[in-house]
Structure formats: structure tokens, C-alpha cells
Amino acid sequence: MAEKLLGSAIRRREDPALITGRAKYTDDLKLPNMAYVAILRAVLTPTRASPAWTPPRPKPLTESWPSLRPSTWPKAAFQAKCPWAGSCPT
Amino acid sequence: MQISLTVNGRPYTVDVEPRMLLVHLLRDVLDLTGTNVGCDTSQCGACTVIIDGRAVKSCTVLAVQADGTDILTIEGLAKDGELHPLQEAFWNNHGLQCGYCTPGMIMTAYYLLQTNPTPSEEEIRHGLEGNICRCTGYHNIVRAVQEAAQRM
Numbered sequence: 001m002a003e004k005l006l007g008s009a010i011r012r013r014e015d016p017a018l019i020t021g022r023a024k025y026t027d028d029l030k031l032p033n034m035a036y037v038a039i040l041r042a043v044l045t046p047t048r049a050s051p052a053w054t055p056p057r058p059k060p061l062t063e064s065w066p067s068l069r070p071s072t073w074p075k076a077a078f079q080a081k082c083p084w085a086g087s088c089p090t
Numbered sequence: 091m092q093i094s095l096t097v098n099g100r101p102y103t104v105d106v107e108p109r110m111l112l113v114h115l116l117r118d119v120l121d122l123t124g125t126n127v128g129c130d131t132s133q134c135g136a137c138t139v140i141i142d143g144r145a146v147k148s149c150t151v152l153a154v155q156a157d158g159t160d161i162l163t164i165e166g167l168a169k170d171g172e173l174h175p176l177q178e179a180f181w182n183n184h185g186l187q188c189g190y191c192t193p194g195m196i197m198t199a200y201y202l203l204q205t206n207p208t209p210s211e212e213e214i215r216h217g218l219e220g221n222i223c224r225c226t227g228y229h230n231i232v233r234a235v236q237e238a239a240q241r242m
């Protein structure tokens with residue numbers, strides 16, 4: 001059927017998995033010791049997280065995956081550009 | 091809380107938190123990840139399953155509400171390795187691209203064809219109103235449902 005390949009629709013080879021629910025999306029992955037990350041965003045837009053502020057600590061999933069807080073973030077995380085440059089409280 | 095339900099013909103008895111959504115029971119506990127979560131706000135329909143014969147968005151239902159019900163998900167549609175006519179028709183008609191909406195689309199279409207075996211194009215579009223597809227533009231989905239209706 002090579003002569004029919006051009007200009008004709010191809011039966012997609014990925015479809016069987018997609019129409020039967022066997023396809024794996026990122027949300028479907030389960031890996032050993034997998035952890036979920038939730039990012040708590042600022043409630044007010046022109047604010048920045050302060051290293052002094054500690055959010056309520058959510059229950060860690062396991063002992064080896066404690067929740068992160070600003071004081072444990074690398075310094076660079078606080079140097080992000082602020083649109084109100086100069087007038088941002090640091 | 092302990093609940094018992096049948097999913098794709100298989101009985102399950104599971105212990106669930108009262109706040110757990112049905113979609114998370116299916117995906118995370120029963121490992122039936124074919125049912126997708128597209129929005130969590132009951133708009134996209136990617137999570138649609140058949141509960142006691144009716145198409146329901148499983149992100150809108152608590153797992154405990156499904157106690158005693160009979161559920162059909164995309165994984166239960168093909169019988170003995172034979173694709174369901176809807177699955178064949180989606181494949182034949184390019185009724186999908188990324189496929190993320192497809193399990194929900196197919197389950198809603200399944201319900202539509204159960205209640206109306208010969209729907210008009212308008213009825214198909216109306217019937218699939220609660221399902222959003224970001225890829226196909228719906229034309230081929232409608233065609234797929236039309237073809238499946240003819241074959242069923």
C-alpha cells in the first residue's frame with residue numbers, strides 16, 4: 001500500500017493505548033519513593049517570601065521527605081526580579 | 091469508611107477517607123489511571139465514568155457516595171481484547187490527538203448512545219457538551235460517535 005501512503009490518513013499507532021486507558025501521562029506515574037510538591041504562592045502579588053516567615057508545616061509524607069520552608073531555600077530564590085524594583089521591601 | 095463497589099465487573103471493598111473523591115479512588119487506590127483529571131472543577135469531563143448506567147464526572151462525586159454502585163470505566167469497555175465500537179470509531183476517525191479527554195469523551199458518548207442509539211449531529215454535540223477537548227476541534231469526535239452509532 002506504499003502508493004497510498006502519501007495523501008491518505010494514517011492509522012495512528014499510539015491510539016490503542018489512548019482509547020483503552022492504558023496510556024501513561026505524567027499524572028499516572030508512580031515511582032519508588034515518589035514525593036509530591038505543593039507550592040504555596042503569595043496571597044498578594046507584589047509581595048515576596050521572607051526567609052523569616054515560616055509557613056505552617058504540612059505533615060511530611062514520610063520522615064525522609066520533610067516539608068521545605070523559605071529558610072531552607074537557596075538564597076537565590078529570594079533574589080527574583082520584582083516589578084516594583086527599588087520599592088519592594090526586602 | 092468502608093465501602094463496597096463493583097468496577098468493571100470486579101467487586102472491591104476498600105477503606106476510604108470520607109473526603110476522598112471517586113476519581114482518586116479509581117486512580118490512586120484501584121490503579122485505574124485511564125480516567126483522567128483535567129480540571130478538578132467539574133468542567134472538562136475527562137474524569138467521566140458510568141455509575142449505575144449514568145455518565146458522571148467522577149471528580150464531582152465522593153468515593154463514599156459510590157458505595158454499592160456498579161461503575162464502568164474506560165478500562166472496562168473492551169471485551170476479551172475486542173475494542174468497543176466507540177473505541178474503534180475514535181481510532182478510525184482521528185477522534186483524538188493527545189488522548190487526554192478521550193476516556194471521558196468515550197464514556198459520555200457511551201451513555202449518549204445507550205439513551206439515544208441514533209442521535210443527530212446536533213444531539214451528539216449537545217450530548218458531549220460537558221466534555222472539553224483542547225486538540226481535535228470536535229469534528230472528528232462527532233464523526234466517531236456517528237460511526238459508532240451505526241455499528242452498534
Ligand code: FES
Nearest residue numbers: 128129134135149
Ligand atoms: S476533572 Fe472532572 S470535570 Fe474535569
Ligand code: FES
Nearest residue numbers: 187189223224225
Ligand atoms: S485529544 Fe487532546 S484534549 Fe482531546
